[in-house]
Amino acid sequence: MRQARREYINSLADKIRSYFSNNFPVDLKEIVRKLGGNLAITSLNYLNIEDDEYSEAFITADVEKPFEFRIVVDESVHRNRQNFSIAHELGHLFLHLGYFLDDDKWRESKLKLASHYRKGYGPDELEANEFAAAFLMPKDEYLSKIYDGLEIEQIAEYFGVSVEAAINRGRFLNVFARV
Numbered sequence: 112m113r114q115a116r117r118e119y120i121n122s123l124a125d126k127i128r129s130y131f132s133n134n135f136p137v138d139l140k141e142i143v144r145k146l147g148g149n150l151a152i153t154s155l156n157y158l159n160i161e162d163d164e165y166s167e168a169f170i171t172a173d174v175e176k177p178f179e180f181r182i183v184v185d186e187s188v189h190r191n192r193q194n195f196s197i198a199h200e201l202g203h204l205f206l207h208l209g210y211f212l213d214d215d216k217w218r219e220s221k222l223k224l225a226s227h228y229r230k231g232y233g234p235d236e237l238e239a240n241e242f243a244a245a246f247l248m249p250k251d252e253y254l255s256k257i258y259d260g261l262e263i264e265q266i267a268e269y270f271g272v273s274v275e276a277a278i279n280r281g282r283f284l285n286v287f288a289r290v
């Protein structure tokens with residue numbers, strides 16, 4: 112991912128999140144609701160799919176009112192991973208389905224009932240992960256926790272993400288050399 116794209120995604124995620132909330136962990140259920148979406152945390156086993164088709168979360172643009180889109184997350188994964196998945200799907204919503212930012216693309220997404228799955232490491236997946244990390248762990252808030260002297264496990268807990276996600280974000284923000 113080019114640096115300019117990365118910075119665009121970070122600033123977009125920050126703008127959208129801060130419009131709704133500056134409390135942490137981010138209340139994703141509430142934000143999905145305010146965006147006009149439907150969130151289901153449910154068993155995905157009923158789909159009876161093969162392992163290589165499994166995805167722990169997905170988003171679908173919806174034509175049926177009252178919802179604009181639906182996000183489904185597997186209930187069997189840890190809550191902190193669910194949070195990241197929901198934010199990841201919101202990344203697809205804005206970056207790849209056109210919601211709010213590109214009316215033509217969004218109309219097309221709705222007509223096609225376009226979907227994105229949390230799976231693999233393609234370019235769209237990396238962008239959605241970048242969006243999720245920035246959405247859940249904004250730079251200034253992350254830095255203030257580092258300066259407060261919190262351990263990485265405490266930072267992960269504070270933001271409601273996995274330790275792995277908190278470490279990745281810290282690497283991107285280049286903060287570990289300073290502590």
Ligand SMILES: [Zn+2]
Binds near residue numbers: 228236
């Ligand atoms: Zn994805």
